[in-house]
Each structure stands twice: as structure tokens, then as C-alpha cells.
Amino acid sequence: MAFAALAFLLFSVVDANAQNDTIIERDVDEIVIKAEKKHNISVNSEGRITLSAQQMTNTLRVLGEADPLKFVLMLPGAGTSSDYASGISVQGCDYSQTYIGLSGAPVFFPYHLFGIFSVCNPTHFSDVIFEKSIHTADFENRLGGMIELVPRQKKLKRLTGDFNFGMLATSLTMGVPCGKKLSVYASARVSYIPLFYSSLLRSGEGVASYSFQDANLTAVYRYNFYNKLVFNAFYDNDDFGIQETGSVALNLDWQNYVSSLTWEHEGKADFKMCAFYSGFRSALNISMAKNKIDVPSQIYTSGIKFHLSRPLVEDRTVIRLGGSLAAYGLQPQGVESDFGGRLNPDTHSMEHNVFAQADHKLTQKISIVVGAKFSGFKTENDYFCGLSPVLTLNFNALGCEYSAHYSIYRQYLHQIGFSDVGLSTNSWIEVSKKIKPQTSSSVSLSCLRNMSGGDICVQAEAYYKKVDSQSEFFGNIFDLFSKNYAAENYIETGNGYNAGIDVMIKKSAGKFYGSAGYAFGVARRKFQKLGDTYLPSSNEVLHNVKLNLNYRIGRKWLLSSLFNYASGRPVTPIKYVYMITEKIIAEYGQHNSSRLSDYHRLDFSVSYQLQGKKHAGLLHTINLTIINVYGKENTELRYYKFDMDVNKIKYREKNSLFRFMPSLSYSLHF
Amino acid sequence: MEKIIVVLLLLLASCDNYEKYNSAEEKLVVEGWIESDGFPVVLLTMTAAPDIAEDINLADYIAKYAKVTISDGDTTVILTGSVDKNYYPPVVFKNYDMRGVEGKEYTLTATYEGKTVQARTQILCPYDIEDVVPVSTGDTSRILDVTVQDNIPAGEKIMFFSRIWHKETRFYPSLLGIYETEMGRNKYSVYHEIKSTDFSRGDSVAVKLYHLDDFQFKFWQAYFNAVNFGGGFVISTDKSLPSNIEGGYGYFFGYGADLWSLILE
Numbered sequence: 001m002a003f004a005a006l007a008f009l010l011f012s013v014v015d016a017n018a019q020n021d022t023i024i025e026r027d028v029d030e031i032v033i034k035a036e037k038k039h040n041i042s043v044n045s046e047g048r049i050t051l052s053a054q055q056m057t058n059t060l061r062v063l064g065e066a067d068p069l070k071f072v073l074m075l076p077g078a079g080t081s082s083d084y085a086s087g088i089s090v091q092g093c094d095y096s097q098t099y100i101g102l103s104g105a106p107v108f109f110p111y112h113l114f115g116i117f118s119v120c121n122p123t124h125f126s127d128v129i130f131e132k133s134i135h136t137a138d139f140e141n142r143l144g145g146m147i148e149l150v151p152r153q154k155k156l157k158r159l160t161g162d163f164n165f166g167m168l169a170t171s172l173t174m175g176v177p178c179g180k181k182l183s184v185y186a187s188a189r190v191s192y193i194p195l196f197y198s199s200l201l202r203s204g205e206g207v208a209s210y211s212f213q214d215a216n217l218t219a220v221y222r223y224n225f226y227n228k229l230v231f232n233a234f235y236d237n238d239d240f241g242i243q244e245t246g247s248v249a250l251n252l253d254w255q256n257y258v259s260s261l262t263w264e265h266e267g268k269a270d271f272k273m274c275a276f277y278s279g280f281r282s283a284l285n286i287s288m289a290k291n292k293i294d295v296p297s298q299i300y301t302s303g304i305k306f307h308l309s310r311p312l313v314e315d316r317t318v319i320r321l322g323g324s325l326a327a328y329g330l331q332p333q334g335v336e337s338d339f340g341g342r343l344n345p346d347t348h349s350m351e352h353n354v355f356a357q358a359d360h361k362l363t364q365k366i367s368i369v370v371g372a373k374f375s376g377f378k379t380e381n382d383y384f385c386g387l388s389p390v391l392t393l394n395f396n397a398l399g400c401e402y403s404a405h406y407s408i409y410r411q412y413l414h415q416i417g418f419s420d421v422g423l424s425t426n427s428w429i430e431v432s433k434k435i436k437p438q439t440s441s442s443v444s445l446s447c448l449r450n451m452s453g454g455d456i457c458v459q460a461e462a463y464y465k466k467v468d469s470q471s472e473f474f475g476n477i478f479d480l481f482s483k484n485y486a487a488e489n490y491i492e493t494g495n496g497y498n499a500g501i502d503v504m505i506k507k508s509a510g511k512f513y514g515s516a517g518y519a520f521g522v523a524r525r526k527f528q529k530l531g532d533t534y535l536p537s538s539n540e541v542l543h544n545v546k547l548n549l550n551y552r553i554g555r556k557w558l559l560s561s562l563f564n565y566a567s568g569r570p571v572t573p574i575k576y577v578y579m580i581t582e583k584i585i586a587e588y589g590q591h592n593s594s595r596l597s598d599y600h601r602l603d604f605s606v607s608y609q610l611q612g613k614k615h616a617g618l619l620h621t622i623n624l625t626i627i628n629v630y631g632k633e634n635t636e637l638r639y640y641k642f643d644m645d646v647n648k649i650k651y652r653e654k655n656s657l658f659r660f661m662p663s664l665s666y667s668l669h670f
Numbered sequence: 671m672e673k674i675i676v677v678l679l680l681l682l683a684s685c686d687n688y689e690k691y692n693s694a695e696e697k698l699v700v701e702g703w704i705e706s707d708g709f710p711v712v713l714l715t716m717t718a719a720p721d722i723a724e725d726i727n728l729a730d731y732i733a734k735y736a737k738v739t740i741s742d743g744d745t746t747v748i749l750t751g752s753v754d755k756n757y758y759p760p761v762v763f764k765n766y767d768m769r770g771v772e773g774k775e776y777t778l779t780a781t782y783e784g785k786t787v788q789a790r791t792q793i794l795c796p797y798d799i800e801d802v803v804p805v806s807t808g809d810t811s812r813i814l815d816v817t818v819q820d821n822i823p824a825g826e827k828i829m830f831f832s833r834i835w836h837k838e839t840r841f842y843p844s845l846l847g848i849y850e851t852e853m854g855r856n857k858y859s860v861y862h863e864i865k866s867t868d869f870s871r872g873d874s875v876a877v878k879l880y881h882l883d884d885f886q887f888k889f890w891q892a893y894f895n896a897v898n899f900g901g902g903f904v905i906s907t908d909k910s911l912p913s914n915i916e917g918g919y920g921y922f923f924g925y926g927a928d929l930w931s932l933i934l935e
Binding site for chain 2: 288291338339340418474476477478479481482483484571572574575576577578579580581582583584585586587588591639640642643644646647648649650651
């Protein structure tokens with residue numbers, strides 16, 4: 001009832017605005033604005049970073065594909081536990097604690113090829129926005145960072161297109177003007193991995209196959225200068241299969257499907273209302289002759305959000321109000337097979353949020369953001385709720401902009417699974433009496449200093465997050481075959497903390513531009529079952545150095561390089577090995593108490609751009625990228641193997657897929 | 671305060687408090703069982719500390735001259751170690767004076783180089799196999815359909831081991847051949863995976879059905895997980911096996927057992 005009343009109030013305010021605003025729409029002749037070209041990254045004092053997705057297409061590529069989410073990983077504070085990881089950990093948080101959104105809707109698993117690159121087709125998007133620990137009161141119910149994929153919405157006057165031919169996939173993005181008010185962007189990408197990278201699909205005992213497709217659609221309807229409707233749809237499909245010798249076949253496929261419709265009003269009060277539907281489905285199927293094992297899981301959500309902001313008191317104060325209501329459906333991982341197990345029925349729940357925030361300028365140099373969000377989550381049996389206050393103090397001193405931030409964040413969904421690298425089969429479960437909502441109390445201090453008229457800036461952030469109700473899954477795959485399997489029985493919750501500093505210096509203009517980042521972070525968790533002592537989380541990266549350097553030669557050539565150094569990630573050491581039924585069994589030591597060797601890698605790319613002579617509107621780009629220029633064999637895994645021929649146990653290391661790996665791609669923009 | 675100190679120390683020293691196990695004390699590992707109406711079999715080895723520099727020669731870790739005894743509460747017998755190449759490691763401790771009896775509890779004691787381990791187990795009632803039919807996939811198969819007696823109560827734990835005579839020298843646990851019984855179900859699949867050997871026409875195949883207690887069920891589930899995903903990459907596990915060996919690792923289990931043999935035609 002209160003929700004409806006608030007909505008009514010908001011609509012009333014907007015409506016009043018619309019009546020007061022004088023709508024003037026005028027076609028003007030071309031206006032030429034000259035400015036030096038800025039590159040790739042912009043950052044504000046709160047550590048919010050905006051990456052230009054379009055410009056990424058000219059630089060480093062993974063297997064011929066430019067990947068905006070991989071560019072997020074070159075920023076300090078963002079990381080993964082492995083080259084194969086499907087997820088982005090922000091300041092030591094779990095992958096599932098990072099919100100990834102597309103036009104207001106969540107994307108639950110935006111990865112192709114087991115995380116080697118994302119589903120984000122860069123030519124369809126204008127920007128990628130990345131927030132680490134400082135958020136506003138309307139932040140989604142997650143504990144970690146935020147990555148928002150912003151589709152292109154520019155008003156089109158002519159047909160535009162981007163075609164990319166890589167060694168892994170081909171994509172096409174078209175921008176089509178449909179009258180004066182409607183612009184439509186459509187993208188599609190298909191893969192042909194066996195053509196050039198069949199080695200990726202080689203398996204010890206069988207033949208593997210893999211393909212993916214993704215498609216985006218964005219339609220922007222500008223009703224008038226103040227109002228527009230934006231429709232977004234996205235779908236991706238991945239299909240991986242392996243046929244082992246004999247009669248065993250494994251198939252793993254997953255899909256994201258996302259759509260949203262947003263009404264944006266800009267006037268004296270800005271208003272945004274969004275209806276969305278998003279889901280993710282994963283299915284693992286194993287067939288052993290006539291026997292089948294099906295392991296499905298899924299999550300889907302639909303809902304509405306609205307957001308109103310209105311300046312008050314001579315524009316010194318901006319009031320923001322809003323809320324959201326979302327229904328969730330979850331099917332936690334289960335097994336249907338001749339060997340046992342049971343499928344879990346879908347669970348249904350509702351999430352609601354109401355927030356209010358005031359941004360007030362106290363003086364020319366000091367401003368304050370005060371807000372709070374009340375969130376609630378209703379499952380079939382329980383109701384959980386809580387207040388999340390937000391307080392940010394922004395001030396200028398000694399030529400720097402500072403932001404001091406405190407907030408409490410909540411998350412009503414947990415993710416569990418058998419994979420530390422974030423396999424698509426990791427499934428979501430809702431909170432319950434046993435597995436309480438995750439919370440974090442977050443304190444951070446951020447500082448930004450601009451130099452050389454903003455061409456060079458230094459941004460630093462120190463953070464501390466106390467996290468509670470963190471879940472750790474202690475089950476194994478074979479537990480799924482129990483008729484009484486319930487994931488909840490294998491989960492233990494604990495608490496912990498993340499602390500660290502991120503520093504970034506960037507130069508964004510001129511021939512030579514780029515960024516350098518350093519991050520130090522600890523992420524510790526304590527679980528009773530693991531000895532009730534603080535142990536490193538799998539996402540802890542103690543030291544991380546990232547250097548992204550670009551050099552433009554004339555108007556045609558661009559050289560780019562990316563160097564990444566990271567302390568070895570935590571792993572559980574093997575204490576002993578022994579033999580049972582002629583198989584090697586490992587006895588493990590304390591959880592995550594050892595580390596892999598340090599990781600480092602240098603990637604290099606060269607791009608050549610050519611403007612068509614006859615057709616000046618055509619821009620050709622050829623890109624050569626070499627991943628891991630000096631061929632560092634970064635260790636991903638250590639294990640022991642029994643060699644029956646000599647009756648010896650041998651130490652083995654599995655190295656990253658990213659050895660010396662060149663790729664070539666061609667792009668055409670028109 | 672403790673957290674702050676940890677953060678500061680890590681900042682200043684950038685060192686890690688890794689656990690080092692290279693000098694960890696060796697422990698005895700038991701792989702032993704006694705079936706209903708069968709003789710006890712025990713394989714005894716020592717744990718090996720992992721070594722990234724050199725291969726581990728398993729022959730160096732066999733507890734060849736151990737003293738192994740089994741007691742059923744009334745009688746204690748000594749198991750004699752001898753070379754038996756049907757097993758690996760190829761030293762097996764056996765005794766032909768004691769047969770497993772349903773319902774009895776057995777205590778194993780093993781001593782080697784000053785280390786003593788002990789384990790207790792009980793033999794549950796055996797359940798019968800009624801029929802075994804290979805699932806044909808062309809000329810070969812790895813799957814057998816096993817029909818068991820149809821009055822096994824629901825919720826009992828059972829497990830299948832299988833062996834191809836002449837191709838294999840011992841029984842191996844069947845992958846996914848571990849079940850909780852269900853009301854009205856008496857057919858189960860046995861997948862012979864461990865040695866990656868197919869059944870071929872003319873092979874003589876044997877299947878054993880074991881009745882497990884809860885701990886044994888948990889052990890074998892963890893075993894399959896460790897064998898298939900330990901050292902795995904995408905799906906990984908760092909869970910150690912549970913053990914009923916006091917002071918050591920491994921297992922000593924009593925099984926209610928039934929055996930079925932057939933020749934594939």
C-alpha cells in the first residue's frame with residue numbers, strides 16, 4: 001500500500017513537471033565542437049569508472065574478440081581467481097556479489113567459453129560503468145561492485161554498422177534509423193571455434209565441441225526532447241559437448257535472456273521507470289549408454305523499478321526517491337538420473353526496495369549524500385528485511401577531491417557450486433532461516449587529483465568491508481544423487497572482512513595514453529567447519545599491478561600493451577598423498593593456506609585503421625593481438641598423478657590456457 | 671585489532687603464512703575389508719609427503735613388515751603379509767582362519783615402525799543379486815543392469831563393485847554404483863569405469879553387491895568425488911576423505927556381500 005502511495009506521489013510530481021516544462025523541439029544545423037580526443041577511461045572522485053566500449057574494439061582482443069568485461073579486469077580492485085574464471089571479484093568479494101546489469105536488468109552469467117570472454121558484444125554498447133565500493137542508496141542488493149553495460153542510444157540519422165571478423169567469431173551490429181523518433185540497434189555474433197582454435201577443444205579421452213551465439217536489440221524511441229522509451233533485449237546461448245571414447249557423452253549448455261523497457265523523462269525532475277525480465281538457465285546432461293543424468297538449474301526475475309530525482313533549494317539539494325519490486329524464481333541445482341537424485345522444484349520469492357537520498361551541497365567545496373534503502377525479501381516461508389543507510393561526504397582540499405563513504409549492503413541470494421572458477425552450473429539459492437541474508441558494512445575513502453587540465457589523474461581508494469553470513473558449500477557432486485539432497489544441508493555460513501587499497505594513475509589524452517594501477521587486498525573468511533579461524537578467501541589477491549599503455553602513430557596505427565602481475569591465488573595445500581583402490585588420494589591441509597606461484601603476463605596488440613578512399617564513410621581496422629607475449633606458463637592448478645607404468649606418483653601442473661597466443665581480426669565500421 | 675595487525679603485517683612484509691607439509695609426519699594408510707562369509711584382506715601403506723621436485727616411488731611406502739591383527743571380540747587372528755600381484759601395492763595381508771559373519775563387529779589393529787592404527791567395523795546383512803544383464807552398446811559395454819532382491823527396505827545404502835575376470839585382478843568400485851534404495855525399485859545400473867575397460871563378448875564378468883552403513887556410504891561418495899574431481903580444474907575439490915582408521919587414513923569396512931558372475935554372450 002505504501003509502495004503504491006509512493007508511486008502515486010512520484011507520478012504526480014513527474015506529471016506536474018511535464019506540465020510546467022515548455023517543450024521546444026527544433027532541428028538545428030550541424031554544430032562543430034572541437035576538442036582533443038579522450039581515450040577509454042574516465043573516473044570520478046567516488047571511484048566510479050566509465051569505460052568506452054567502442055574504443056576497446058581498437059585495442060587488445062582475446063582470441064580476436066574485444067571484451068569490455070576483460071577491460072574492467074585491467075582496473076585495480078577488479079580481479080579473478082583464474083584465467084578461466086567466469087566472474088569478476090571486486091575488492092575481494094565473491095563473483096556472485098558483483099552486480100552486472102544491462103539497462104536496468106540483471107545479467108546472471110554473462111560469459112562465453114567458460115569465462116574466457118564475456119557475452120558483451122562491444123559494438124553494441126557505448127559504455128561500461130564500473131563502481132567498486134561507493135554506491136548510492138538505489139544500489140542493487142549485492143555486497144560487491146557494480147558493472148553496468150550501457151547500450152548505444154544515440155539518435156541515428158543514417159544507417160550505421162560494425163562488422164567484425166575474428167578467428168573465433170563473427171559479429172555484426174547495425175544501427176537503423178526508423179523515422180525521426182526511433183533508432184534501432186541490433187547485434188548478433190556467432191562462433192566457429194573449431195576453424196582456428198581446434199586445439200582448445202582437444203581433450204585427453206574424447207572429442208569436444210563448443211559453439212556460442214549472442215544477440216542484442218536496442219530500440220530508442222524519442223517521444224520528445226524530454227521523454228524517451230528504451231527497449232532492450234539480449235539472448236545468448238552456449239553449447240559445450242564432449243563425447244568420450246565408449247558410450248559416455250557430456251553436454252553443458254547455458255543461456256541468458258534479458259529484456260527491459262525503460263521510460264526516461266528529463267526535466268526539472270528526472271524520472272526513470274523500468275520494467276524488466278531476466279533469466280539464466282544452465283543444463284548439464286551426461287549420457288552413459290541408456291542412462292541419463294540431467295543437472296538443470298535456473299534463476300529468473302521480473303519486476304519494475306522507478307527512480308525520481310529533483311533539485312530543490314536553488315539546485316543545492318537533489319532529492320532522489322525510488323523503489324523496485326521484483327519476483328524471483330529459482331531452481332537450485334538438482335539431479336534427475338537412473339542413479340538417484342531428485343530435481344528441485346522452483347522456489348518463488350519477492351524482493352522489494354524503497355529508497356530515499358538527498359545530495360546536498362553544503363559549501364562550494366563540501367557536499368554530502370545521505371540516504372537509506374529499506375529492502376525486504378519474502379520467500380515461501382520467511383520474510384527478511386533491513387535498512388541500508390548510505391552516507392558519503394565529498395570535499396575538496398589540497399587540490400584533491402575526497403569522498404568518505406559508509407554504507408550497509410544486503411544480498412538476499414547466495415550462489416553455491418562445485419567450481420571455484422565460477423562454472424555456469426553454480427546455482428543460486430534464496431535466503432532461509434538457516435542461510436541468512438548476506439550483509440556488509442563498508443567504509444571507504446577515495447581521493448582524486450586531476451592534473452594537466454584533467455588529462456592526467458590519480459585516483460586512490462582505501463576500503464574496509466566487514467561481511468557476514470557468507471556461504472561456503474561443503475557438499476560434493478555425488479551428494480546430488482541422494483534422494484534427500486537439499487543444498488542447504490551442505491552450506492555453512494561464516495563471516496569475514498575485506499580490506500585494501502587501490503591506486504590508479506591514468507593519462508587520457510595525447511598520442512601516449514593509458515593507465516597504471518596497483519591494488520593491495522586481503523579477503524579473509526571464518527567458518528566454524530574450517531577451524532573457526534580467518535583464512536584467505538579464494539578471491540584474495542594480495543598484490544596486483546596492471547599497466548595499460550597505448551601509443552598512437554599518426555592516424556592509422558595504434559600500439560597497445562597490457563601487463564598484469566598478481567600474487568598467487570590461495571589454494572589448499574596437499575598434505576599427504578596415498579593410494580586407495582589404485583587411485584591417488586590427497587589429504588589436504590588447511591583451507592586456502594598455500595598459494596600458487598605469482599602470475600604475470602604481457603599482452604600486446606597493434607591496430608591499423610584505414611579510411612576508405614572511394615567510400616569515406618568506411619573505416620577498416622585490422623588488429624593483431626598477442627596474448628602472453630613472452631609465453632609465461634602461469635600455473636592454474638597443482639596435482640599429483642599415478643603413473644602405472646613406473647609405479648610412481650608424479651607432480652603435475654596445469655598451466656593457463658593463455659600461453660603465447662596470437663589472433664587476428666578485421667573490423668569494418670560504417 | 672587482530673585484523674588490523676594482519677592487514678598491516680601483510681602490507682609491510684608481503685609474506686604469506688603458507689603451511690608447509692614437506693616434513694609432515696608419515697601416517698599409516700589402510701585399505702581393508704571383510705565380507706560376509708569372506709576372509710579379511712588388508713593393504714597397508716604409508717602416506718607420502720608431496721614432492722614437486724622428485725617422483726614418489728610407491729614401493730618405498732609399502733608397510734611390508736607390519737603386524738596386522740583382526741579380532742571379532744572372541745577370536746583374534748594375525749594376518750600374514752605376502753606378495754600378491756593382483757593388487758597394487760602388491761603386498762597383501764590375509765588370513766584364512768576367520769570368515770566374516772553378518773552382525774559381528776571386527777576390530778583391526780596394525781602396527782608398523784612404532785605406529786599403531788585401529789579401526790572397527792560391523793558386517794550388515796547381505797542383500798541378494800537376482801540377475802545381471804549387460805546393456806549393449808554395440809559390441810562392448812560398460813554398463814550392467816543389476817536386479818536385486820525386491821524386498822530391500824527403502825533408504826538402505828548399497829554399492830556395487832565389478833570385475834572382468836582375466837582382464838582385471840581385483841574388484842573395483844563402480845562409478846555411480848552407490849545407491850540409497852527406494853521403495854518399489856530393484857533395478858540398478860553398474861558402470862564399470864575405474865579401469866576404463868569395456869566388457870566384450872566372451873568376457874566373464876562378476877558383480878558384487880555390498881550393503882553399506884552410513885559412514886561407508888559417506889566414505890565412498892567422498893572417494894568418487896576425490897577420484898573424479900581431486901586435482902580437477904573446472905570442478906574442483908579440496909575435501910579430504912573421511913576415515914574410520916584411528917591414527918591413520920583409509921578404511922577398514924565390513925560388508926554384507928553377494929556375488930554374481932556371468933559370461934557375456
